[in-house]
């Protein structure tokens with residue numbers, strides 16, 4: 001995103017809508033064309049192309065504009081603007097629906113654990129270089145990446161190693177989700193690997209764990225999580241699947 005200094009009147013209304021705070025106010029020098037004492041500039045390196053500033057529809061002087069984007073810059077918009085649907089996967093947003101509705105779709109079967117690392121948050125964003133580190137750590141313990149997930153389908157060069165395409169590594173997005181699954185017996189190793197790689201990341205991340213309960217109602221990942229000294233937040237978000245039931249699994 002860019003702002004046209006000649007059209008900008010420095011009202012700063014757009015600034016509060018920027019989730020990564022890259023719209024900065026500058027004083028207008030006397031020899032600069034345009035109205036107002038101030039104007040804004042957008043730090044293009046930090047901008048994640050979410051279009052929040054434009055979608056807020058607060059700029060009445062038409063100063064904000066979107067230059068044509070080329071790959072790999074287009075990645076920023078695809079992962080940061082929720083109105084964009086990935087052509088490669090047909091999936092809008094950062095992850096896939098099944099991650100939140102496993103009780104409906106049953107992607108993750110008994111004996112398997114779904115792991116999602118949600119990289120980035122408003123205020124900081126996520127660097128794709130960090131995504132690669134996390135993906136490679138998960139690949140190192142034998143995780144299988146979800147093929148319909150945009151990180152796997154669009155960014156990954158090699159799903160066996162978790163390596164991303166080299167030309168996307170310097171890109172920044174508002175957030176992106178790595179989705180993978182591991183057998184239950186590898187879940188502890190996965191937690192260790194995530195914890196280890198997390199020490200060297202610039203981007204913040206949160207961890208989602210998806211695990212169907214056993215027939216007796218026991219959730220087998222809970223004692224493993226507790227042994228690793230991690231807390232399961234009881235006030236975490238719970239997604240209830242209220243949609244059409246597509247579960248074809250006989251055992252459930």
Ligand code: SF4
Nearest residue numbers: 018047048050051053
């Ligand atoms: S497109 Fe998003 S990140 Fe870029 S300046 Fe606008 S609000 Fe900020």
Ligand code: SF4
Nearest residue numbers: 008009011012014059
């Ligand atoms: S809303 Fe428009 S005029 Fe106001 S500071 Fe932002 S770009 Fe400039």
